[in-house]
Amino acid sequence: MEKAFVLDAHTHIGASYLTCYFTDKRWTAEELIREMDRCGVDMACVSGGGLPHEIKEMNRRTLEAVKRYPNRLIGFVRLSPKFSDVLEDLDFYIREQGFRGIKLHPNQDGFCLLKEPVLEQIYERAAKYRVPVLIHSGTEPWSVAGQFADQAEMFPEVTFIMAHSGLRNDKHVFDSAKRVKNLVLETSIGGVSSPRGLGKDRVVYGSDWPTTSMRSELQEVLDLWNSGHLRDDEARDILGESMARILGIAPRKEVK
Amino acid sequence: MERNWFIVDSHQHIEVGSYIYASRLPRASYEEQLEGEVQRFKKWFEKYPVAYGAVSNISPMVDRVWRTRHGGNEATIELIRRVGDKVIGQYVPNVFEAPDFIKEKMEEAIRILGFKGIKLHPWVSAFPLSHPMVYPVFDVAAKYRIPVLSHSSRSEFCTPALFGEIAQRYPEVPIIMGHMGKQHLHFDVLPTMRLAENIYLETSGSKIQILLERAVKEFGAERVLFGTDGPHDLLPAYVVRIEDLSISESEKELILGKNAAKLFGLPIP
Numbered sequence: 449m450e451k452a453f454v455l456d457a458h459t460h461i462g463a464s465y466l467t468c469y470f471t472d473k474r475w476t477a478e479e480l481i482r483e484m485d486r487c488g489v490d491m492a493c494v495s496g497g498g499l500p501h502e503i504k505e506m507n508r509r510t511l512e513a514v515k516r517y518p519n520r521l522i523g524f525v526r527l528s529p530k531f532s533d534v535l536e537d538l539d540f541y542i543r544e545q546g547f548r549g550i551k552l553h554p555n556q557d558g559f560c561l562l563k564e565p566v567l568e569q570i571y572e573r574a575a576k577y578r579v580p581v582l583i584h585s586g587t588e589p590w591s592v593a594g595q596f597a598d599q600a601e602m603f604p605e606v607t608f609i610m611a612h613s614g615l616r617n618d619k620h621v622f623d624s625a626k627r628v629k630n631l632v633l634e635t636s637i638g639g640v641s642s643p644r645g646l647g648k649d650r651v652v653y654g655s656d657w658p659t660t661s662m663r664s665e666l667q668e669v670l671d672l673w674n675s676g677h678l679r680d681d682e683a684r685d686i687l688g689e690s691m692a693r694i695l696g697i698a699p700r701k702e703v704k
Numbered sequence: 705m706e707r708n709w710f711i712v713d714s715h716q717h718i719e720v721g722s723y724i725y726a727s728r729l730p731r732a733s734y735e736e737q738l739e740g741e742v743q744r745f746k747k748w749f750e751k752y753p754v755a756y757g758a759v760s761n762i763s764p765m766v767d768r769v770w771r772t773r774h775g776g777n778e779a780t781i782e783l784i785r786r787v788g789d790k791v792i793g794q795y796v797p798n799v800f801e802a803p804d805f806i807k808e809k810m811e812e813a814i815r816i817l818g819f820k821g822i823k824l825h826p827w828v829s830a831f832p833l834s835h836p837m838v839y840p841v842f843d844v845a846a847k848y849r850i851p852v853l854s855h856s857s858r859s860e861f862c863t864p865a866l867f868g869e870i871a872q873r874y875p876e877v878p879i880i881m882g883h884m885g886k887q888h889l890h891f892d893v894l895p896t897m898r899l900a901e902n903i904y905l906e907t908s909g910s911k912i913q914i915l916l917e918r919a920v921k922e923f924g925a926e927r928v929l930f931g932t933d934g935p936h937d938l939l940p941a942y943v944v945r946i947e948d949l950s951i952s953e954s955e956k957e958l959i960l961g962k963n964a965a966k967l968f969g970l971p972i973p
Binding site: 466470471586587612615616617638658659660661663667668670671672675677 | 857858886887888890891909911912913914915918937938939940941942944945948949
């Protein structure tokens with residue numbers, strides 16, 4: 449069978465939300481590319497990760513990585529409402545540097561969906577630039593499923609991607625996703641939801657590497673495919689084709 | 705999977721009788737449910753290279769007042785009889801019964817029915833893991849030196865802190881922290897492990913590679929057990945997660961099977 453196109457919707461360079469509290473190690477773009485090659489991942493959405501005061505540096509490192517590997521890496525700008533120039537950063541990275549998405553981490557950056565006024569301006573610009581917004585989920589009170597559905601209803605032109613699909617513990621994820629069409633479930637840690645009942649391009653593979661094993665997170669989709677829980681078209685969509693459509697890019701197989 | 709490992713899945717369930725999520729209640733008789741689980745386990749053990757699975761039934765955790773003497777643990781015994789010796793029984797006691805009654809049933813479960821481990825689910829059953837009402841369970845576990853696997857999560861009934869307290873009170877009992885705090889209490893795991901040497905981790909539910917690597921480095925791979933909370937078709941992905949840890953091959957062998965085999969008294973090839 450022809451190898452599927454694989455696009456990891458959620459990776460980091462530097463560190464990740466959790467690794468940064470266990471180690472000083474910072475992962476490089478080269479390490480990310482090596483891991484993608486090992487796992488058969490063609491392309492990846494990447495944002496910076498680390499301690500919350502490092503955001504500016506995270507974005508600079510991400511920009512360097514994307515410039516170095518333009519065929520493999522797709523830049524997402526990490527934005528925190530706690531920084532007064534957050535909208536300037538958004539414009540700079542999306543409009544001037546070609547980043548294709550926004551990453552928000554309410555749990556680590558200490559803000560609450562539906563309660564943070566500047567989010568409205570961020571979402572308005574996301575709609576204007578036609579870029580998706582990837583948001584950490586599964587941690588009360590900052591970002592749980594009902595809040596995702598509510599804000600997706602308020603901003604129907606924005607594609608919201610629920611990173612981690614609620615971390616598995618949130619039992620409202622699927623019902624919330626059913627309420628709106630512009631809410632996409634990303635599989636890392638939380639597992640792979642069935643796209644049936646949601647519609648096309650509603651579930652995307654992500655690993656949150658280096659928090660997790662990229663190969664293991666990818667294997668979960670392959671396991672469900674191999675065991676018949678996912679049809680061929682569903683598996684290929686989840687593995688990368690849906691995310692390519694969301695980003696408006698052509699799928700390119702970079703790994704043989 | 706990179707190679708043929710000796711795998712023991714230390715955390716499996718059957719669902720015969722009452723379910724956690726009532727919307728999933730089957731419209732089938734007890735015998736139909738049981739035979740369905742028997743066939744599911746047989747096919748799973750044929751499909752995946754797993755030597756043993758330590759199994760408990762969900763029903764006795766869900767029911768506060770049991771309808772039979774062992775509240776559904778009977779289904780686990782029947783599973784072992786029909787599937788074979790790949791299935792290792794984990795007995796689920798009812799902590800809400802009188803202490804002497806709990807002990808009497810556990811003695812029977814271990815000595816006569818052949819259960820090799822104890823399973824507790826404080827979140828589903830609604831009791832704090834270290835509450836005195838649970839002492840009779842640990843008294844018997846200590847007497848026979850058999851392991852107690854308990855669900856852990858951010859539920860107030862089974863946070864890692866409660867594992868620390870009960871493990872210190874019963875140092876003879878291997879206490880397995882199922883899911884190692886799940887997706888939220890990652891920062892509690894290592895401090896809790898430092899409190900007592902008889903606390904073990906079971907790997908399903910948490911996917912943070914560096915947390916497991918830190919646990920192995922500080923406490924040794926001997927205190928980590930592979931589990932799936934299955935059986936399910938994600939077995940390869942769960943094994944890959946262990947394969948990808950930055951630890952030695954012999955440490956992976958311990959985690960994937962040898963540690964659990966030792967705790968449950970199983971032969972190691």
